[in-house]
Amino acid sequence: MKRTFVIGVAVLFAMVAVMGGMPDQAQARPQFVTIGTGGITGVYYPTGGAIAKMVNAKRKEYNIRATVESTGGSVFNINAVMSGDLEFGVAQSDRQYQAIKGLAEWKNSGPQKKLRAVFSIHPETITLVAAVDANIKSVMDLKGKRVNIGNPGSGQRQNSIDALSAFGIDYQNDIKAEGIKAAEAPGLLQDGRIDAFFYTVGHPNGAFKEATAGARKVSFIPIDGMGITKLVGTKPYYAKTVVPVKANYPGARNTGDITSFGVKATFVTSADQPDNIVYAITKEVFENFETFKKLHPAYQVLTKKNMLEGLSAPIHPGAMKYYKEAGLK
Ligand code: GLU
Numbered sequence: 001m002k003r004t005f006v007i008g009v010a011v012l013f014a015m016v017a018v019m020g021g022m023p024d025q026a027q028a029r030p031q032f033v034t035i036g037t038g039g040i041t042g043v044y045y046p047t048g049g050a051i052a053k054m055v056n057a058k059r060k061e062y063n064i065r066a067t068v069e070s071t072g073g074s075v076f077n078i079n080a081v082m083s084g085d086l087e088f089g090v091a092q093s094d095r096q097y098q099a100i101k102g103l104a105e106w107k108n109s110g111p112q113k114k115l116r117a118v119f120s121i122h123p124e125t126i127t128l129v130a131a132v133d134a135n136i137k138s139v140m141d142l143k144g145k146r147v148n149i150g151n152p153g154s155g156q157r158q159n160s161i162d163a164l165s166a167f168g169i170d171y172q173n174d175i176k177a178e179g180i181k182a183a184e185a186p187g188l189l190q191d192g193r194i195d196a197f198f199y200t201v202g203h204p205n206g207a208f209k210e211a212t213a214g215a216r217k218v219s220f221i222p223i224d225g226m227g228i229t230k231l232v233g234t235k236p237y238y239a240k241t242v243v244p245v246k247a248n249y250p251g252a253r254n255t256g257d258i259t260s261f262g263v264k265a266t267f268v269t270s271a272d273q274p275d276n277i278v279y280a281i282t283k284e285v286f287e288n289f290e291t292f293k294k295l296h297p298a299y300q301v302l303t304k305k306n307m308l309e310g311l312s313a314p315i316h317p318g319a320m321k322y323y324k325e326a327g328l329k
Contacts, residue, residue: 030065031277036077036089038154039183040070041206042199043298044090047121047265050295051088054284062280072181074155075105081270082112087277092124092155092200093264093310094237100313104158117311118267118282118319122202122298125243125262126159129208130196131189132217132253139167139223146176148185148197156182159263160198162235166227186211189218196221202265202298204248212251219253220245223260232261237310239263264310271316278318286326304328 035052038044045068052066059065069086071077077089078099091099098104102111130136134145142164149160149171157179164171171177178194185197186207199207212218220243232238241262245252269278285292286304293299308315308328315323323329 030059030063031274032065032067033087033277033281035066035068036071036080036086037068038071038073038077038090039181039207041183041186041210042073043122043124043202043205043296044073044265045070046296047090050292051267051281051285053295054288054292055281058280058284062276064277064280066281072151072153074153075157076153078112078115078268079153081268082114084270084272087273088118088267088269088281090121090265091268092159093120093266093312094159094235095155096266096268097237097312098158112313114271115313116269116271116273116278116316116319117313118269118278118316119285119307120310121265121267121302121307122296123241123262123301124155124200124202124265125241125260126156126163126198126200126223127203127208127243127260128163128196128198128221128223129189129211129218129252130221131192132219134195136196136219136221139163139169139221142196143169143174144176145195146178146193148178148180148182148188148194150198150200151179151181154182154200155263156198156200159200162231162238163198163223163228163261166231167225168227182207186214190214190216192216200263202296203244204297208249209251212249214251217253220249220258222258228261237263237312266311268313269316273316273318275316275318275321278316279321280318282319282322286322286328 035048037048048068055066074091074095080086081089099112150157182199188194238261242257
């Protein structure tokens with residue numbers, strides 16, 4: 001065991017010595033980039049995978065190695081990109097807006113001036129499911145119930161708070177709010193440890209498949225009405241939308257699509273990222289657009305044009321270079 005380790009270390013040193021002696025060492029050293037995503041039952045995780053796949057397919061040309069990390073979500077990703085812990089991240093369009101303006105979670109730290117947009121991706125819906133036996137038919141029925149609003153670091157936490165406030169519900173006093181990661185919520189709902197949960201996510205996804213496939217029957221709850229109309233009217237990043245229940249979640253008690261509001265997933269980076277890396281990633285996603293679109297059903301609605309909408313941070317110059325070349329800007 002010890003001997004193998006010593007030999008292994010010796011081989012490693014020899015390899016490093018040989019590589020160090022190569023004249024084109026800088027050229028040969030791959031540039032590693034990590035993409036922050038979300039829980040593995042969401043859409044960000046496969047989205048990071050889809051983007052990494054596009055650029056890794058051209059590793060000979062670009063010498064970039066992209067990997068994906070499962071994280072707590074949008075707010076975590078933006079903060080990790082800003083601190084340099086991650087090179088790229090997927091983040092909700094509303095969170096991008098708040099970060100660049102120094103709102104919500106960034107109220108104390110101020111505008112995140114180095115945040116850069118690359119492109120936007122699939123639509124995400126603020127989605128609420130509740131156990132049928134908890135007698136929840138509307139958002140108002142959440143009063144007094146145990147509801148997961150999302151972990152700190154997630155995009156959905158503020159969306160849940162906004163949705164509840166639109167109904168006059170104070171999340172700190174009127175419900176028993178939980179701050180659990182979205183990946184754990186379906187299991188807790190099935191086990192009877194929560195009555196309902198919010199998740200802002202593209203459809204279909206594993207989390208709602210899991211939530212609707214268990215023995216405890218669950219329904220999708222509409223998030224609509226005067227308060228929501230007012231909310232969507234005042235916040236530029238919210239728009240009314242539907243949860244496509246019928247096509248995706250046959251295990252749900254309700255079978256019709258339900259109304260709610262939503263945002264967009266976006267791909268972000270830092271002004272510190274080199275132009276060549278951002279250019280390469282942007283180019284590979286856009287030049288292989290039809291292949292990319294097939295990687296997740298939530299991408300069905302994507303067009304090259306709408307992938308440049310919903311961005312509030314400045315577009316990274318590496319991405320802009322490609323958009324100019326392609327005549328998209
Ligand atoms: N929208 C969620 C968030 O920002 C993540 C959704 C997903 O992982 O697909 O935290």
